[in-house]
Amino acid sequence: MLNAKPTWKSTLKTLLYLxxxxxxxxxxxxWPLLNAFLMSVYTKYNYFTDHVGAIGWNNFAYLWHDPLFxxxxxxxxxLALVATPLTVALSLLIAYGxxxxxxxxxxxxxxxxxxxxxxxxxxxxxxxxIFRLDGGLLNRILGWFGYSAIDWxxxxxxxxxxxxxxxxxxxxxxxxxxxxxxxxxxxxxxTAAARLDGANAWQRFTNxxxxxxxxxxxLIIVNTALTNFKVFDQVYALxxxxxxxxxADLTLLYYLYQKFYVENQYAVAAASGVIFFLLIGGVxxxxxxxxxxxxxxxxxxx
Amino acid sequence: MNRHPWLTLFxxxxxxxxxxxTLMPFVWMILTSLQPAAxxxxxxxxxxxxxxxxxxxxxxxxxxxxxxxxxxxxxVTLTTTLGQLLxxxxxxxxxxxxxxxxxxxxxxxxxILMLIPGELLIIxxxxxxxxxxxxxxxxxxxxxxxxxxxxxxxLHQAFLSxxxxxYYAARLDGASDWQYLxxxxxxxxWPVITAVTLLQVIGxxxxxxxxxxxxxxxxxxxxxxxxxAFTTEQGTNYPLLMAATVxxxxxxxxxxxxxxxxxxxxxxxxHSKG
Numbered sequence: 001m002l003n004a005k006p007t008w009k010s011t012l013k014t015l016l017y018l019x020x021x022x023x024x025x026x027x028x029x030x031w032p033l034l035n036a037f038l039m040s041v042y043t044k045y046n047y048f049t050d051h052v053g054a055i056g057w058n059n060f061a062y063l064w065h066d067p068l069f070x071x072x073x074x075x076x077x078x079l080a081l082v083a084t085p086l087t088v089a090l091s092l093l094i095a096y097g098x099x100x101x102x103x104x105x106x107x108x109x110x111x112x113x114x115x116x117x118x119x120x121x122x123x124x125x126x127x128x129x130i131f132r133l134d135g136g137l138l139n140r141i142l143g144w145f146g147y148s149a150i151d152w153x154x155x156x157x158x159x160x161x162x163x164x165x166x167x168x169x170x171x172x173x174x175x176x177x178x179x180x181x182x183x184x185x186x187x188x189x190x191t192a193a194a195r196l197d198g199a200n201a202w203q204r205f206t207n208x209x210x211x212x213x214x215x216x217x218x219l220i221i222v223n224t225a226l227t228n229f230k231v232f233d234q235v236y237a238l239x240x241x242x243x244x245x246x247x248a249d250l251t252l253l254y255y256l257y258q259k260f261y262v263e264n265q266y267a268v269a270a271a272s273g274v275i276f277f278l279l280i281g282g283v284x285x286x287x288x289x290x291x292x293x294x295x296x297x298x299x300x301x302x
Numbered sequence: 303m304n305r306h307p308w309l310t311l312f313x314x315x316x317x318x319x320x321x322x323x324t325l326m327p328f329v330w331m332i333l334t335s336l337q338p339a340a341x342x343x344x345x346x347x348x349x350x351x352x353x354x355x356x357x358x359x360x361x362x363x364x365x366x367x368x369x370x371x372x373x374x375x376x377x378v379t380l381t382t383t384l385g386q387l388l389x390x391x392x393x394x395x396x397x398x399x400x401x402x403x404x405x406x407x408x409x410x411x412x413x414i415l416m417l418i419p420g421e422l423l424i425i426x427x428x429x430x431x432x433x434x435x436x437x438x439x440x441x442x443x444x445x446x447x448x449x450x451x452x453x454x455x456x457l458h459q460a461f462l463s464x465x466x467x468x469y470y471a472a473r474l475d476g477a478s479d480w481q482y483l484x485x486x487x488x489x490x491x492w493p494v495i496t497a498v499t500l501l502q503v504i505g506x507x508x509x510x511x512x513x514x515x516x517x518x519x520x521x522x523x524x525x526x527x528x529x530x531a532f533t534t535e536q537g538t539n540y541p542l543l544m545a546a547t548v549x550x551x552x553x554x555x556x557x558x559x560x561x562x563x564x565x566x567x568x569x570x571x572x573h574s575k576g
Contacts, residue, residue, distance in 0.1 A: 006401040017396035018408070020389040024449035029415055032426035039426060047429045094320050097313040104317075110562060111321045114328070117558040119508040121526035122547040125533060126331045129540050137330050169324070174569075181570040201309065230421060233510045233526075240533055253421055253511075260425050261515055273422045280419060 039270035059271035072255035080228040087171040095179030116173035124237025159248040182216035218291045335544035358545035367520040371528030379506040385448040394457035442516040460494040497568030
């Protein structure tokens with residue numbers, strides 16, 4: 001019975017335990033996964049009868065020529081490129097601070113984590129009210145300092161910045177916790193030794209703490225970038241179900257939603273989903289690859 | 303270790319500013335929700351409500367089928383979370399304690415599936431549900447989410463660290479696999495199970511894109527989707543809207559405050575190798 005090799009009988013018995021998971025996963029993950037790729041090459045498709053008229057690359061050609069899709073790609077990349085470093089840097093700063101102080105660290109940690117448990121839609125509506133032209137909190141504060149009010153949500157120049165603020169605000173909590181976990185695991189003796197050697201606080205951070213944090217930082221960068229690539233709820237709530245002034249906040253997922261749910265162009269939406277998948281897969285691999293390369297360059301220091 | 307007092311002051315300042323900015327939307331939400339909503343413009347001009355208008359909290363239950371949204375959210379959250387716990391516990395137990403052909407293959411497959419963005423599956427899943435005539439039913443909101451690969455992997459890690467001798471001892475004493483699972487393995491892994499449960503409750507309660515797509519009337523809308531419907535119907539009646547958002551956000555905040563030690567320690571331990 002114990003430590004035995006698997007037999008057909010034990011396999012059959014185990015299947016009873018695995019059956020619920022396998023059934024749901026097969027129907028709602030594996031089958032749609034295959035379908036998502038197949039659908040992207042269907043060109044004449046009736047989804048209700050499941051009849052495929054023809055297959056080809058037309059959907060991808062459509063995306064290639066669609067200025068809205070270009071805009072969605074541009075916005076998503078811009079959002080990820082600005083919001084990701086900002087989120088990571090700020091969460092590292094706060095985590096480092098939490099690691100330095102003794103009093104109230106737990107209290108602060110609880111506060112910083114609150115946005116993580118908060119409904120994006122609900123708080124997105126609050127942000128909509130904060131960014132409002134007349135009576136919004138932000139413009140009231142700007143008014144104090146004598147600045148004129150800015151129409152954050154209706155001015156295409158500011159709409160993406162507003163979205164970035166919301167993404168950074170919501171992304172901090174989880175990252176702070178991850179950085180804290182990593183910081184707590186750094187042996188105090190390393191920094192103490194550096195101090196004895198005469199290193200100041202900044203030198204101790206750049207030469208001791210930062211290299212030790214690097215593996216966690218890579219994980220956090222990839223994680224945050226992926227989150228920022230998948231932004232949808234924030235846009236929907238911030239602009240009450242639109243993609244902002246002149247599609248200024250049209251993200252890739254919002255494009256997919258619009259093509260799929262609003263315009264009923266299922267195959268085009270599926271093709272944009274495939275591009276989205278390749279893009280985030282590519283970004284993940286590139287980030288890991290780059291840092292692995294850097295690590296090898298740094299050689300013995302890590 | 304002697305610390306520079308200025309440095310402590312500096313970090314205290316940084317952390318306080320950060321905390322104020324983090325709390326700002328919550329404070330603004332609560333302040334607005336207590337403003338009177340009777341004016342035509344419905345945009346409060348003062349910072350603080352002159353008197354506390356709790357009446358907004360009563361009015362949201364009249365202004366929209368808010369009670370129905372709450373009920374739907376509760377039902378969907380409870381059933382998906384319990385269902386996921388059941389499927390994941392069974393699968394994680396099988397993967398760590400039982401012997402069967404293809405174990406490594408299955409685990410590898412799960413690891414790959416964990417990397418697939420769920421958004422990719424929305425369109426084909428919608429079509430499956432349309433063919434089943436499940437659109438705008440509770441089944442559409444619940445059944446596709448009854449399995450969570452992430453939860454299986456998390457529980458797999460926890461169950462794997464359980465000493466196998468305990469399992470062998472229980473089996474020698476005559477306990478069946480089923481008894482060992484529910485009487486020993488699950489109770490001893492209670493902290494992890496609480497943490498994954500809480501994470502799933504947060505995920506289900508706040509889920510938006512899927513419920514938005516598969517529901518089309520008030521009878522099946524969950525709170526986040528209902529909140530958006532409420533917004534379009536009520537226009538910019540901010541005090542009323544903010545009272546509604548308070549009702550969506552606060553149940554989870556209270557749950558988090560009550561259970562945060564499990565959640566935090568789970569996140570800290572599962573990523574400490576990073």
